[in-house]
Amino acid sequence: MDKNKRILSFLISFFMVISFIVPINAEKDEKNIFKEILKDDFEKNSSIQEIDSAEQKIYMVGVEGESILELLDQGYDEEKANKIALDIQNKAIESIKSFKNVKIGEKYLYTTNGFSITTDRNTAKKISLLPLISSISEAQVYEKRVNNVRNILEIASIKKEYGLDGAGMVVAVLDSGVDHTHKDMNIDSDNVKLTEEIVNGLKSKNKITYGKYFSSKIPFAYNYADDSSNVVRDTLKERADFSHGTHVAGIIGANTKDGGVTGIAPNAQILNMKIFSNNPKVPGASEDKIVKAIDDAVKLGADL
Structure with missing residues (x-):
């Protein structure tokens, strides 16, 4: 891993550590x-x-x-x-x-x-x-952690100073799900690590029979919590809850086309590893599903 990629990996890791999930018990x-x-x-x-x-x-x-x-x-x-x-x-x-x-x-x-x-x-x-x-x-069972990143502007300035944009990197987001239809889920660079062909090859090699390729920005998505391909919520109330994962993915890799705020690594690819259930009666994310998602993320070549 080159120096710039190591710096960017550290910045993303720093964000994910302070904004991730915490145990209910x-x-x-x-x-x-x-x-x-x-x-x-x-x-x-x-x-x-x-x-x-x-x-x-x-x-x-x-x-x-x-x-x-x-x-x-x-x-x-x-x-x-x-x-x-x-x-x-x-x-x-x-x-x-x-x-x-x-x-x-x-x-x-x-x-x-x-x-x-x-x-x-x-x-x-x-x-x-x-x-x-x-x-x-x-x-253990984990709940979503709502936390504002106080140093996000400082992170952005470091990213700008080193000219980092995340091209060629893959980041796994384990959360409530990422809305692949969101207007900021874009990628500019042709330098992508995971094409649809590569993803299909890795899935075949590792006997991963589930998950879907949506785009070059989100090359893999799966609902681990419900063992389902349903990774998008439909109603307004559901989308409010679902937005937590999209918010996290946006801070990491948002790539807006209208001059808005971009993420830490706007040209990074995002693996949508949904670990919170669509069922509102399920209290949080279970450890067994989290470990499974991490295991798959590594198999699919995630850098983080």
Whole structure:
């Protein structure tokens, strides 16, 4: 990555960190909490499993094996890395199939090796003891964070000073969705990383059977929250909620044709990874959907 692209990546990362999503239940990290409890004294802590023990919840399960990215860093070629990661994941999934009240959810291979399940707390504790399971924790749920970027003008001045416009970059926006019909979702440069042909090739290579190419500005969009291709809201009330993601995408990559304000990287491409549901009764974005969207973003060549 050249110097200018590194600077621009930092600016976008800075914005995304302070404007992204926050946990609804910001409790302490529960990674490996079940193994820690059981390691100390299973019987002593048996009262814990009686609390909401039958309630079905989503859990994030880590596998005792490397992700594809970790294997690539070790020198394996992509085909071999994929096979190694997938084999250990399949064995881990097979090892929990004897539990009848477990539903397998999302699977992750590229950035992390794991999957999500829906089950009760008691079963989750038992699964945590299996030899191929490295960690298990209840999936967190995140809400949209409404925050004004106080230093956006300073960011814009740095962008102008270095002559940065985001050409050749791909930014994944994980939010409430991006309106691909918005008048500012344009791109001027012919220097795009993802053409429709390249996107289709990456989807085929990585077995991504969902998502749609809308334009050179938004070459991929998918509703991960609802497992749906419906990434656009229809009513005025729905669009007010939907606008949060479009606002974030605009600050990153708006490219207006009428002399208005442009984003940090007006010629960057935007991946529309919708992680908030169209259903108003769903309170926030679930961790399992967020990890799936991140995994896909990396597969599709996102720089951020």
